[in-house]
Each structure stands twice: as structure tokens, then as C-alpha cells.
Amino acid sequence: MTEGMGLRERKKRETRRRLLETATRLFSERGFDQVSVAEIADAADVSKMTVFNYFDSKEDLVFAPLEEHVGDAARIVRERAPGESAVAALRRQFVAAVERHDPAVGMGDSPVALGIVRLILETPALLTRAHSYFVRTQDQLTEALIEEGEEPVIARIVASQLLGTRNALLTENRRRLLAGEPAAAVVPDAVALAHRGFDLLEKGLGDYATRT
Template sequence: MAEIGLRERKKQRMYRDVSDIAIGLFLEKGFDQVSVAEVAAAAEISKPTLFRYFPAKEDLVLHRFADHETESARLVAERPEGRTPAGALRERFLSGLAGGDPVTGLCDVPEVLAFHRLLYGTPSLVARAYAYQERSEAALAAALGGGLDARLAAGQVIAVQRVLALDNWRRIVDGEPVAVIRPDAVAAAGRAFDRLTAACPELATPQPPACQPGPPAPDASESR
């Protein structure tokens, strides 16, 4: 078991290191001006090895989103008793706004802003990001019970989170301070999740209590 853990840690480190090297080159020279061969050379690996980890050049950038693909689904699946899916998702987004989580768009750290400029300023990256969003939707739909209604609800959740984050980022880029944006962002998130809750019954269903063990079965010998 320890050997498997070490192998997985090495794999994750490879993902992170190569992605960081690639993003550094893209920020310096531009996404379209850097070849995959140049990234592989800088990371001191072969192109075939790079493509084993990153099937497309865009994945070198979007790997940073991979850790968040199933976050909404996990929040819904692991929500405490009595909590609705919308409530769990709202709490997480509001917590992200309070903490300046880059996923919410409300983050003015220069490195994060540069990354978002690279992402939103590169059409192929924006297009590739939809694949990550589709996987997030699929995971969330499964956590909501599956079926068309669950997929519709999941699609709306992912879209709302994306639009809220993009609006926050654009306001920062336009020069507004985070302290000015945050109250509006919190209010907007509240309105958005209220609408989601009202529109999607799947998001308004509380987590049922955990199953309690029933009474022990009678001893067969006692009935003789």
C-alpha cells in the first residue's frame, strides 16, 4: 500500500511540475508562441511522456482545474444531515469569496490574475475548459441522483458558478478593489443560489438522516 501511495505522489508531482513549467512559458511568451516540444525540453521529458500526462496542449494550463472537477459533487454527496445541495454549494462559494479563492474570481493576487488573463484571452483554452465543465456537470448530476432533471440542475449550478466568478474577475481587471467588489459578490451569489433553489427541486432536498440499525433479530432458540 505504501508503494502505491509513493507512486501516486510521484505522478501528481509530475503533473504539477510540468504544468507549472508550461504555464511559466505561456505567460512569458504567449500560449500560441510556445510549442509542446519546447515545454517538454524545459521539463526535461520526452514529448511522448508529456502527452501521456497531458493529452492536449491546453491541458497543461487547465490541469489546475482538475482538482476542482468533482468538488461540487463531493460537497453534495458529503453534506451533513438536513443540508440541501443548494445550501452546501452556497456555503462553499460564500466561503471562497471570504477567503479570496481563485475559483470564485475574487482574487487579486498578481499570479492568479495573470493566469486568468492567459485563460480567458486564449480561445483554445476557453474552448477546452468546457470539457472540464462537462465533467463537473456529470459528476454533480450523479451526486444529485442522475437522470435528466439532475443533469439540468447540475448544468445550471456549474453555469452560475462560472458566471459569478467571471463577473468578479472582470471587475478586478477593470480596476475595482476586492473590498469594494466583495459585498456585491456575496449578494449576487445569494440571489443566484436562491433562484437555483426555487427552480430546481433536486437542489432543495435535505440530506436524509443516516440509516439507524433496526432491532436485533430474535434468537431462533427462544421461539422453541
């Protein structure tokens, strides 16, 4: 039974990966608006219904990997170790993600990951949805800080600065990968830059950065 479940899960993951790769390739070749879900299904050798079993919309074929990380910042703050500040927790997580080449911090250099980034940057409608992703991430982080007793306005200011630093670092990582540098070559500089960025953030936030 366990082996059977394992096989089904592997097949589901493979189908999902194939759909993402196929959609990204078609979008890159012809543009997001010029590709239909039916064409993606045909190219991936599945039914249109199968596509919708995995993704609610065509846009989700682009954003599904990103949606998995909307709540990351808030979760990291909520689950941080006793005595660790929110800034320190986000620094620790970001550096660790850079070192393991995580696409969530701009370090994914696979064709699919880079194709998704290029597609979003080149498609106005997708850029708009990407902005809503950032807003939701900030809202959730703000709520996590409010839960700890911070007043709402200050919580939003702090969340904005935390995510602003994180996104600036992420954007630089993506810039270098899109320019053709392999993730492994970027890691040392990305780690050093992350520490510089979070150092500046700690100075800017003052005693808030040491709050636990």
C-alpha cells in the same frame, strides 16, 4: 524522516509553482502556441523531463489548477450535512470560497491566477478545453444527484441550473478582478451577489431546493 519528507514536498511544490509561473509568463508574452515545453523548462532552469514529471502536456500547465476542482460540486453535494439541501450546500461552499479569495470561484488576484484566466480567454484551443472541464463537472454533479434517487433527466436539469448560477457568479468575480480590482475589495459585493443568485435559484427550483 518526517522533516526530510516535509522538505521534499516543499521542494516539489516550489518546482511546480515555478513551472506554472514561468509558463504563464511566457504564454502571456508570446502566446500559447508560440511557446514550447523545452523553452519553459529552460526558463525555469529545469530539464524538459522535469516538466513532464509534473505535467502531462503543455495544456496541463494552464489547466492543472482547474483540474483539481472538477469534482468539487459533486463532492460537496455528496458530503453535505444531514438535512442540508444540495442548493444550500453549494451556496455555503461558494460563499466561503469567495471569502477566502479562492481562485476556483474567480477570486484569485495573483499574477499567475489572472494570467491563466486571460490566457484561456484569448486562446481558442484552451477555451475548448475549458468547456470540456465544465461538461465533466456537470456530468459528475448529475451522477451525484442520480445516486440520491433522482431520475437522470431531472438530475441533469438541476445540475445545469446549479452550475449555471455558480458559473455566472464566478464569471462576474473574474471580470472585476481582470479589470484591476483587488479581491479584498470585491468580496463584499461578491458575497451579496452570491446570496441573491442562490436565492433566485431556490425559487426557480421550488421544493427541490429544500430536498435533503
